[in-house]
Amino acid sequence: MQINGNTILITGGTSGIGLAFAEEFMKHGNTVIITGRRQDRLDAIQARIPGIVVKNSDIADAAQREELVNWVYSNYPSTNVLINNAGVQLAMDLSQPVDPARVYAEINTNLVGPIHLGSLFAPHLAGLQNPVIINVTSGLAWIPAAFMPVYCATKAAMHSFTLSQRWQLRNTNIQVIEIAPPSVDTELGHDRREDKTQSHGGIPIAEFIKEAMAALINGELEAPIGDAKNLRAKGETIFEAFNSRF
Numbered sequence: 001m002q003i004n005g006n007t008i009l010i011t012g013g014t015s016g017i018g019l020a021f022a023e024e025f026m027k028h029g030n031t032v033i034i035t036g037r038r039q040d041r042l043d044a045i046q047a048r049i050p051g052i053v054v055k056n057s058d059i060a061d062a063a064q065r066e067e068l069v070n071w072v073y074s075n076y077p078s079t080n081v082l083i084n085n086a087g088v089q090l091a092m093d094l095s096q097p098v099d100p101a102r103v104y105a106e107i108n109t110n111l112v113g114p115i116h117l118g119s120l121f122a123p124h125l126a127g128l129q130n131p132v133i134i135n136v137t138s139g140l141a142w143i144p145a146a147f148m149p150v151y152c153a154t155k156a157a158m159h160s161f162t163l164s165q166r167w168q169l170r171n172t173n174i175q176v177i178e179i180a181p182p183s184v185d186t187e188l189g190h191d192r193r194e195d196k197t198q199s200h201g202g203i204p205i206a207e208f209i210k211e212a213m214a215a216l217i218n219g220e221l222e223a224p225i226g227d228a229k230n231l232r233a234k235g236e237t238i239f240e241a242f243n244s245r246f
């Protein structure tokens with residue numbers, strides 16, 4: 001994709017990968033809008049990064065998704081890139097009854113949100129220069145980490161969905177790109193850690209962003225990053241060995 005001169009909406013820009021993409025795209029001369037639910041984070045980011053646009057919006061809520069798209073095209077009609085990045089990662093013990101509210105919350109955030117938002121954006125994007133939808137999936141789309149079963153299922157579904165979305169939009173000028181991160185050192189999954197400031201490990205975010213930007217510049221439509229390439233290649237053949245690590 002062209003990496004300068006865009007107006008880019010990034011869902012889930014209050015931390016981690018979304019925030020790092022926002023800062024990187026701003027360095028390349030793009031206008032960047034980020035969303036998230038934590039207003040204190042949005043305020044702090046706006047104070048720290050001059051020019052960044054922030055919008056409080058919950059991707060898991062259908063009415064808020066529609067309001068977001070209306071707001072974006074009323075205020076930033078040139079928005080030509082959507083990055084579906086917001087996500088949550090929940091651990092779930094399947095030997096006990098699960099709480100359906102947690103299941104719905106995870107599926108709404110990671111799957112229903114990007115599906116609906118992409119469809120709301122598509123008619124606007126089709127009339128613009130260099131329109132792009134980027135779906136942030138995961139190396140876990142190809143091999144689940146069994147302790148977070150619904151998370152991995154949403155990412156596998158988003159991989160499949162991205163193929164269909166790209167196919168359906170093939171006669172438009174909209175590029176549909178999948179970025180599948182490996183384990184990256186962010187706050188993801190902090191809900192399940194006693195010390196909320198503790199990371200789950202993974203590669204440094206700068207290393208991830210460098211490789212992801214290179215893939216975008218190279219025009220890769222499906223971009224597993226770092227070790228996600230290995231997960232993509234080996235898939236479920238390494239299921240037991242992979243899950244024995246956790």
Ligand SMILES: NC(=O)c1ccc[n+]([C@@H]2O[C@H](COP(=O)([O-])OP(=O)(O)OC[C@H]3O[C@@H](n4cnc5c(N)ncnc54)[C@H](OP(=O)(O)O)[C@@H]3O)[C@@H](O)[C@H]2O)c1
Nearest residue numbers: 012014015016017036037038058059087183184186187188
């Ligand atoms: N880090 C990894 O190891 C890794 C690996 C593979 C894929 N990924 C994917 O990368 C994406 C970003 O994750 P991350 O690692 O950067 O995690 P993160 O630091 O926890 O960031 C998640 C972002 O999503 C936002 N978010 C969560 N629920 C939301 C909702 N309902 N509405 C709007 N925003 C919401 C959060 O903002 P608020 O809390 O302020 O709403 C936050 O900005 C996710 O899709 C994740 O699945 C991450």
